[in-house]
Amino acid sequence: MKIAVDAMGGDYAPKEIVEGIELARDTYPDITFLLYGLTDQINKYLKNDDRIEVKQADEVIAMGDEPVKAVRSKKQSSLVLAATAVKDGEADAFFSAGNTGAILAAGLFIIGRIKGIDRPGLATTLPVVTENSRKNFVMLDVGANADTKVLNMYQYAMMGKYYAQNVMNVANPEIGLLNNGTEADKGNMDHRKVHDLLADDGDLNFAGNVESRELLNGAADVVVTDGFTGNAVLKSIEGTALSMLHLIKDNIMAGSLKSKLGAAMLKSTFGNIAKAMDYSRYGGAVLMGVKAPVVKTHGSSKAPTVKNTIGQIKQIIDSKMIPELNDYITSHKDHLDQIKDSIKNK
């Protein structure tokens, strides 16, 4: 398989991207790479070009660029050229650590939606940190769409099911709807409609509403949410975890010698905690609902995270997640059309 890489996206690009791709190349013997970017900069860091083809891109989409405009106007950017390679069948998947909005726009406008999916959604895997047979879960949409409709959330559930099944290897994944209470009638009008649609769908293992308080305790394998709330919840989890680690550190540094000694003795414990909360271990965020894997990692990603994310892309391809999702949607066209009509008539 071949992966098209935006080598210029991310805070440490191209250095950490190039080094991460070399790690991935050494780990996965069946992957070859197309690396798009400023070739003279890339070649400074590339030690060995075995299975790595460097392709010149004259432009770079910056983190602050307006996404849709940048994708439309910077045709020679590493991001647009890498996405175009996927569209043209030259590569099987797209990877970037760059401008999130531009990645979403490239996925949507260049690579294109799966027929029958109205709006792609961004899926992130998060850890379950308390004792549970479930070790992680996938949540979507975490920010591709700020204005999410009932139909979109219903489709997120289907897409999340395929992600959990194929990439996380969960048989018959439990699907929860993020809501402001667990009772069936909770939430705003849209969430109540989504609840009923999911409850009525025999192909989905719907576990009902879940509250954000229970997410890290493993409330479900797939957590469905509108993109506005999902984004806010994801950032709250990140922010709270980081704030607590700071708080612990500040308290230790302000404390007595005893507290510093205690902290030294707990060093490996704190290491385990930081590891448990580090969701880059699970790879990047996946734009679900487009025709090929479009995967982004945090802008601050370093080489090992880049390598992990390539492993995730390989799993998406090897497991045939996208063709299977596509087959399901094609073969259930009538059913999905009925759902669309029922939403309109409600």
Added chain:
Amino acid sequence: MKIAVDAMGGDYAPKEIVEGIELARDTYPDITFLLYGLTDQINKYLKNDDRIEVKQADEVIAMGDEPVKAVRSKKQSSLVLAATAVKDGEADAFFSAGNTGAILAAGLFIIGRIKGIDRPGLATTLPVVTENSRKNFVMLDVGANADTKVLNMYQYAMMGKYYAQNVMNVANPEIGLLNNGTEADKGNMDHRKVHDLLADDGDLNFAGNVESRELLNGAADVVVTDGFTGNAVLKSIEGTALSMLHLIKDNIMAGSLKSKLGAAMLKSTFGNIAKAMDYSRYGGAVLMGVKAPVVKTHGSSKAPTVKNTIGQIKQIIDSKMIPELNDYITSHKDHLDQIKDSIKNK
């Protein structure tokens, strides 16, 4: 001043409520209390009835009762009778640790809205845990309304300003809009409209959009949000903080003797952290936009939290927050009507 108390609401009612009210009575010599509930149960715990009048209520609204229905049908419940005492001018404020929905319904239907406020919102004070001149912030709505409109969010900003000014003693409080990015054009349609309304309002010190990642770092004094997102974010913060404390504990218990010894040495540090994250120190959630203070604490509240919440109610009354908010709204009626029209015409 006189506070009407639902003595039967909460997981530890009436014991912890009665004990908390006695603590508050001993702390605040200018407060008298009307305690509604099953008098024989209340009297079992009441040691001294100085400034505490016990009033019989034959019914109790349970945590699982359907809120609006319960408030309408259980006319003799402690919750309804306490709210009615406020409505009838027999008491200045309402307090309960009971069924949240029923408290909101009683505030709305019995005590009633301030004229000019379309929908009351629930405000919670949260701690700022990293180094910052700001020690806490107020966020609203955290769940009174699952379907929040542009006008409601605009009014939350005004109400939050009065809360921060009068109760938190912040001069010219900075107001932030919870959104999925800091740029002015971020968010869904409603949030963009709210952003522009707040930015144009000369009476509000608007600091722009804030992300949930930055809340505990002290992004603003007042954080305005729709009730659905606010509820999800509040529960994410709670859930993540609790999960991290569990994670630390589990890792320590599973660790070596060295790690257990280290934890013993960090005992006071962990105590500080638990204290910093415990937002019951700041009192309860306040239903902003009704004619009298309506304040609820967590169902799991014990006597000291009940006492703190009574202190918060005293501050709301002493600072004249509600009359001042009311005066502002009355004197700006034309301006507020223009805003309403402008939202309709958009």
